[in-house]
Amino acid sequence: MVRKICGTVLVALALVLAVSCGKDAKKAIDDAQIALNDAKDAGAPEFAADEYKSAENLLTKARDEYEKRDYKPAKADALSAKEQAELAKKRALDRKAEQAQKPKEEETSVAYNVPSLGEQEVPIEEQARAALKDVNFAFDSAELDDLAKEILVNNAKWLKDHPELKVQIEGHCDERGTEEYNLALGERRAKAVRDYLVSLGISPSLMSIISYGESMPLDPGHDESAWTKNRRAHFAIVK
C-alpha cells in the first residue's frame, strides 16, 4: 500500500518536473526566436549570414528536440541559438555601420580628383532617367494621345543624340482588370510607343519591349490618381 502511494507520488513528481522542464525549454525557445527576429531586423541575414544561419539551425534543432520532448538538450540548444542570434545581430550592426562609412570615403576621393572643374559628369543612366519621360494612357487603352506624342517626340530627340544607347520600353497597367489581360495590354502599350518612335526615325534594333502588366505600379495606391500614374510606358537603358 505504502509502496503504491510512494510510486504514485514519484510518478506525480516526475510529471511535474517534466512539465516544468518543458516550460523552461519552451521559454528558452521563445526567447531565442525573439533574439533571432531582432537579428533579422538588424540585417543579419545579409551582413552576418553565417552567424545568422547557425542561430537558425540551432533553433530548429531545439524545436525538434522539444517536439520529441527532449527538454534538456532543447533548452541548451535554444540558449546557444539565442547567444548566436545576439552575436549575429551585433556583427550585422557593426558591419552595416562600416559599410555606411565606405561610400563617403569614395565620394571624397572623387571630389579630390576633380577639384577645380566643380561640376561632375552625370552618369548616362541618370541623364536618361531625367530626359526620357514616361507616357500615360487611358483605361484599357494603348492609344497615344497628343500629350503622349509630344513627350515621345522629345524622347526621340534625346535618343537620336545618344545612338550608342539601347532602351527597353516597359508597358505597365493599373491594378484594375485581370493580371493576364493586363499583361497583354501592357505589351500593346509598349508596342504603340515603339512603333511611334520608329515612325520618328529611331531604329527598331535599338529598342526592345517588355510588359509588366499590373505587377510593378509606380504608385501603390488604390485610387484614380495612383491608377493614372500607373498606366504608363517607361524607358529603361539596357546595358
Add this chain to the structure above:
Amino acid sequence: MKKGIWLGICLLLFAGNIPAQESGQAQFIVISKAPKKARVAIPVFKVKALSVESFALGEELSDLLGKDLQKSGLFELIPRESYLRSSQITPDVEDWNAWSILGAQAVIRGEISEFSPGQFEITLKLYDVLVQKAGLTKIYKGPKASLRRMMHRFADESIDWLTGKRGGFESRIAFVSNKTGRKEIYFADSDGFNSMQITDSKKLNLSPAFLDDSRLYYVGYERGNPDLYLIDIFSKQKTLVSGQTGLNISPAVGPAGKKLAFSMESPGNNLDIYIANPDGSKLQRLTFNPANDLEPSWSPDGHYLAFVSDRSGSPQIYFIDLYRGSEADGNYPIRLTLKGDYNTSPAYSPDGRYLAYSRRIGGQMDLFLIDFMSEDKKTEVQLTSTPYNEEDPCWGPDGRMLIYSANPDGNYDLFMISIYSKEPVRLTDWASDETQPVWSQNLFERGG
C-alpha cells in the same frame, strides 16, 4: 444509396411539419436546385494526450472540421452554446432526443488519442440523428503535422455522405503573393494554411496552373522576358516550356494533363492561343485574329476551349470547338458574353455544367456563372455583388466551390465561395496581395 437515405430524411422532416395530404409538394421542394443546408453539431473532440499542448487539439480540430463544412455551403453548424447539457461531453449513450430538439440532422464526434509522443489516432464518427446510428466512421493515424489534413479529408467524406460526391478540401491550392516585395508562387492547404513559397527568382512570377500532383506551370521573368516554366513543387526543379521573345502566358492544362493551352505572340505581333504537348512540343496555333486571345480554359471533356479576346474592342469571352480545327480552317470562335464591356477569366467547372468568369460592373469586378444546363443553356447567375473586386475564379475539384481573389480591404486576399450558398469565406488575411489562386484537381501524397 446514401443520397436515398438523405432524401428520405428531408422528406420525413418536411412531412412532419405539414398535413399528410400535401406531402406531394414536399418532393418538389427536395429536388429544387439549391440544397437545403443540413444542420450539423460538432462537439469539441475528446482528447487522450501525452503532453499538455495536445489537449488544445480537441477544440482546434473540431473547429477546423466545422469551418470546412460551413464553407461548403451544404452544412449549417449548430453553435455549441445552444447544446443541451447532456450533449456537451461524449456520453456512453448519445441523447438523441437532445439533438432532435435542436434540429440536428447529423452529429460528428471525434476522439483523439496520442498513442506515442507526437503520433495520433483520430476516430471520427458522423451520426445520422434520424436513424440514431453512425453513418460514417473513419480512423486516421499519423504525426501531428498531418492532423489538419485528416480534418480536411473527413470534411470531404462527410460531404460525400450527404451528397454522394466528395468535397475538395483535402486538395491543395497555389497562388501568387507579393509578400516578399516581389510576386512569387506559393503552395498551400485548401484553407491557406501550411503555405510554402515555390519560386524564389526575386523577379516577377505569375499565373500558376497545376499539371498533376507534383508540378505546376507558371510565367516567370527570370530571363528578363515573360516565359512559361514547369516547376516541380517539391524538388523546385524547373524547365522552360516556352521562351519566345515577348509574352508566353496564360497556361491552362487540358483533361488528364495530356495537353497544354497558352498564349504567345504570333508573327503579326498579337497574342494567339496555342495548343501543345505538356512539355511545349508539337506547338499548334489555334486562333488567327489580329486581336489578343488569352486566358484559355478547357471544357472537362476536351471538346471546347473558352478564352478571352478583345477582337470586338473590349475583352469578352469566346469559345471554340476543338474538334473542328483551328480558326484558319474557318472554325470561328463564338462569343459567350454579350453583356458588360469587360469580361475575363473564364473557368469551366469540372463537370462542364458551368463557366465561371469575372465581369466589370460599375468599375468593379464581380463573379458570374453561365449555367449550360439551364433552360436556355446560357442563363447567367451573379455570384458576388460588392463595391470591390472579385477576380480570377478557379473551381475546386468537386465543382461546387470556387476560389478567387478579392480586395475588400484594399489589398487582395484569397476567398472561397460555394455556388449554392454564395457566401464568401476568407482564406488569407495577409498584408500583401494574394492573387491568381488555382485549386488542384489532384490529391498530394508527397510533402507535408
